[in-house]
Amino acid sequence: MDALTRRRFLVASGVLSGGAVAAGAGAIGLARLLGTSSKAAPPDPTRQTSKVVLVTLYGGNDGLNTVIPYADRAYHSARPELAYASREVLRLDDKLGLNPRLRGLKGLWDAKRLGIVLGVGYPKPDRSHFRSMDIWQTASPGSPAPTGWVGRWLDGVNAPVEAAVSFEPVLPPLLVGRSRIGACVSYRGLTLPDWISPDLVAALGRSQPNEPEMQARAAASFADLLTMGDVVRAAGQPTQTPDAGDEPAVPATSTGGENALTAQLALVARCVEVGVPTQVYSVSLGGFDTHAEERAGHEVLLKQLDEALTSFVARMAETDAGRQVVVVVYSEFGRRVRANASDGTDHGTAGPVFVLGPRVVGGFYGEQPSLTDLDDGDLKATVDFRDVFGTVLGSVLGADPARYLEGYQGKLLPFVPSD
Numbered sequence: 001m002d003a004l005t006r007r008r009f010l011v012a013s014g015v016l017s018g019g020a021v022a023a024g025a026g027a028i029g030l031a032r033l034l035g036t037s038s039k040a041a042p043p044d045p046t047r048q049t050s051k052v053v054l055v056t057l058y059g060g061n062d063g064l065n066t067v068i069p070y071a072d073r074a075y076h077s078a079r080p081e082l083a084y085a086s087r088e089v090l091r092l093d094d095k096l097g098l099n100p101r102l103r104g105l106k107g108l109w110d111a112k113r114l115g116i117v118l119g120v121g122y123p124k125p126d127r128s129h130f131r132s133m134d135i136w137q138t139a140s141p142g143s144p145a146p147t148g149w150v151g152r153w154l155d156g157v158n159a160p161v162e163a164a165v166s167f168e169p170v171l172p173p174l175l176v177g178r179s180r181i182g183a184c185v186s187y188r189g190l191t192l193p194d195w196i197s198p199d200l201v202a203a204l205g206r207s208q209p210n211e212p213e214m215q216a217r218a219a220a221s222f223a224d225l226l227t228m229g230d231v232v233r234a235a236g237q238p239t240q241t242p243d244a245g246d247e248p249a250v251p252a253t254s255t256g257g258e259n260a261l262t263a264q265l266a267l268v269a270r271c272v273e274v275g276v277p278t279q280v281y282s283v284s285l286g287g288f289d290t291h292a293e294e295r296a297g298h299e300v301l302l303k304q305l306d307e308a309l310t311s312f313v314a315r316m317a318e319t320d321a322g323r324q325v326v327v328v329v330y331s332e333f334g335r336r337v338r339a340n341a342s343d344g345t346d347h348g349t350a351g352p353v354f355v356l357g358p359r360v361v362g363g364f365y366g367e368q369p370s371l372t373d374l375d376d377g378d379l380k381a382t383v384d385f386r387d388v389f390g391t392v393l394g395s396v397l398g399a400d401p402a403r404y405l406e407g408y409q410g411k412l413l414p415f416v417p418s419d
Helices: 003-013 030-039 073-078 103-110 129-138 149-156 198-205 213-234 261-274 294-316 385-396
Strands: 051-057 114-121 164-166 280-285 325-331 351-356 363-365
Touching (some): 030 261, 051 261, 051 294, 051 385, 103 114, 103 351, 114 385, 149 164, 149 280, 149 385, 261 280, 261 294, 280 294, 294 325, 294 351, 325 385
Parallel strands (some): 051 280, 051 325, 114 363, 164 280
Antiparallel strands (some): 325 351
8 A cells, every 4th residue: 555545545544644543652553562462481380470440439339329228228228219128239248249230240259359448548638539539549648749650660670661551542640650650551452434344454563664653653542452352352342231121321420420331341361361461451430429319320330340351250260360360349439328309329438349350259358337436427447458458569579568658557358479
């Protein structure tokens, strides 16, 4: 194909002149990321590198309707229209049960591969989405920090860009260090018009001699998007399942997050299986800011979460590399105990954190907060969120937690055995 035709196509597509390819620091393509697998050391059957997948639920998930204190009268009294009857929940013990839409996670619980850390929060709750998420991602509750806790780990181990990867449109603060930064690889594939064939796009993606750098990067991005589309299609539709029926989609809100969690996790799975040396992955699901008519929308989100997580963990259990993957699911805060007048809940404080995967020791960690001993109507956190991330640093990444948590000396939780 001659260069003029190729350039005309790129310009017409908007890629060459736009920011899709000229994205800032940390943006790399999937093909380049997958290519790092050839640089990795040959797999050692006796020891695989541990990896963590951080799943961020943007919007503030209602923890009380996720891990439900069904036996507590105060729960039913505070939110009579939102509360689940004891007969509806998936019982974990004689006090707590999972939301009925979390059947896959209940199966992992029964297999002792789901840990639930109860009452996780941070000191002096803020209730702002953005400040709260900033605290969780920087692990700096006292004052704003310019680096994320994973970013500081990247600095400390002098890591290459592929050591931490986000499959989100924007690099989260979590992965930003002072001298090192993680990679941002958007999960979105390429939708072609009828008059363009995949073969033509593949031809456009091949490098040509002496072409400008920006044009070469733009062309390569097309081939990259094709690869990404293949990976996502191989995992099925991102958010729909055979029994999804006509359930409405819950859009991500201004609080952030993506809705194609299955697609993001499919890319993580592909990277793990081919031996990409990434140790930290960041993915997200948005839409949890449930101020009105919460129950129906929340159930849709929890079902998406459940299906995405359980299929991912099942796939990871099939390979030696996958069995070293630990998944951590958190949100910036829980919701207030009492429902509001719109059959929803407002911004609250503490909530549960899920930890799952083949390596995870299932069970409860921490203590369920009281529903009657409250702080201005909110739950009192019983576990500092830095204990969860400190455990990930110490037990999964083999690092000194205090070094990357600004000196915080926390309590390591035994949900993942140390190597």
